[in-house]
Amino acid sequence: MSILVNKNTKIIVQGFTGKEGTFHAEQCLDYGSKIVGGVTPGKGGQTHLNLPVFNTVKEAVTKTEATVSMIFVPPAFVGDAVMEAADAGISLAVIITEGAPVVDMMKAKAYATKKGMDTIGPNCPGVITSEECKIGIMPGMVFKKGNIGLISKSGTLTYEAANQVVQNGLGISTAVGIGGDPIIGLSYKQLLPMFEADKDTTAIVLIGEIGGDLEIQAAEYIKENITKPVVAFIAGQTAPAGKRMGHAGAIVSGGSGTAKEKMEALTKAGVHVVVSPAEIGETLSKVLKG
């Protein structure tokens, strides 16, 4: 088992024939992901990477029975693409694109929720179930099969953490990069219960950063509902207030959203909080050995 996606998940790619879409779809196919086609308006009927191209998501879903869409369209078209996926009955949209306007995501997410479609991202590395299904841009070879669930706002910190997990003789069940934008899809609070219920996951790594209060919500949730051990790192303890640290959502504003308050909340919830990401793997190892 795993969460969200597995070797049977049928995937389409929106923005399939573009440079990014092509490159990463190929990488995902190499990893074993079951990509069944893609959408590029105006190129319907063509074949790309030996797979069919459709003009609309609706057509792609009808013909391929895909349930997941990986979205690579340019930022200006992300809102539209997400709503199209929701309208076509897709159940999970993984939005890789960076730089989507906040208002567009606000509207698109509200519509997705109404249609019962989950979203991951935008501005995220995607989701991977080790050695089964990769939907995103992460380096597949880092993710070896195991029992650690991973939820992270950051791309490279996800790879860093996964690498440490593997080097400590453990592995990853599923890793989800939730993205660092102000408005994102599935977050800690929705993913934690999935990992709690997954019998192949024995412990969870949570990586957060400054800005917003999703980590605080996660802490509250963990305290009441999560029995599996959680190791967490919050990036940005040394970040100055009022400055946007790379990610659109990574900003301490009005004195709230600091790493300190998040680390304290998580510690109070019984989470093993590390001060440096260099200690994620080792700490996890110790915690599991009890």
Add this chain to the structure above:
Amino acid sequence: MNIHEYQAKELFVKYKVPTTIGGVANNTEEALKVAKEVIGENGPWVVKAQIHAGGRGKAGGVKFLTDIKKVESFTQDLLGKTLVTHQTGPEGKVVKKVYVQEGIDIEKEFYLGIVLDRQNEMPVMMASTEGGVEIEEVAEATPEKIIKINIDPAIGFQGFHGRELAFGLGLPKSDINTFIKFASALYTMYMDLDTEMIEINPLVQTPDNRFVALDAKVGFDDNALYRHKDIEALRDLGEEEPTETEAAEYGLSYIKLDGSVGCMVNGAGLAMGTMDTINYVGGTPANFLDVGGSASAQTVAKGFEIILKDKNVKSIFVNIFGGIVRCDRVANGIIEATKITKINVPVIVRLDGTNAKEAAEILNNAGISNIITATDLADGAKKAVAHAK
């Protein structure tokens, strides 16, 4: 992206958000012209320094004047002056423009603002009777005095939103409709222009019961600027950190800090994590720098150049987790970069991920004396800190 008060007020006029009459001036002649022709020979006038920072009043950047000669002399005093407020940092900001506005009679002062409510994923309008006080201070001391209402973009601004705020502020029935009209216009501007936040502090009520935006602070969603070319044109590069602007031109995200260990990292999260690790092992990070996904020779070279502009930097920690980008290519990029930019401090390089072994060999064989390789994040941070001492 932030803009000046005078630019924000021009947008207010466009969106029919009542504000003060006035105009911007680059020199005393222009200030006098605005004072006399736009506002009137008899005043009174208010002259306000135009910088991208709050707290101008307390720092002596704003004055209410009744003598036209004082408009001239105060403008003269302000232009070229460095204002230090709690938001500028100790180095302050140089005043290059002033805004001359009408002095108006004030009956009451309020606060009115709109920002994105990240938790509820929709805009939130906030109003308070504590006008003129920093909203963060109000939130801290008397949170009950802030009235908040979420506005779902699917329905837009409705009368009930306005009524809830107006009654919350204790406005009499006779003022409700004027207030609703004001708030509704503000919401339209918020959504239309992809703003990130609008803050009016104070929003004043005049003795003849008009609501007027006495001040204006507006910020925009950078991701949406592509569809607002006219807004993008309002950018004042003079108000931004020049090194950050230069870095952005090369696709680098750079923020200067005050430590001694320079950092070059791929990915924003890992970049912050690297700074935190340097701090954890007893050092101080000199900057945040995300070189992005590709980490090519050109971007790495530019990264070195920008880091080295900071004379406090005693060592540089290059921390790259190679994923799709193979480490051996990054290693070659670093070697190339050292040929483009002269580096006179120790550079600690940690390359992990795809082809990390090959990368270490390439670096070790290159024979560049000030490049020191590290095996992992902790090792690299420790070495970088040791070399900065």
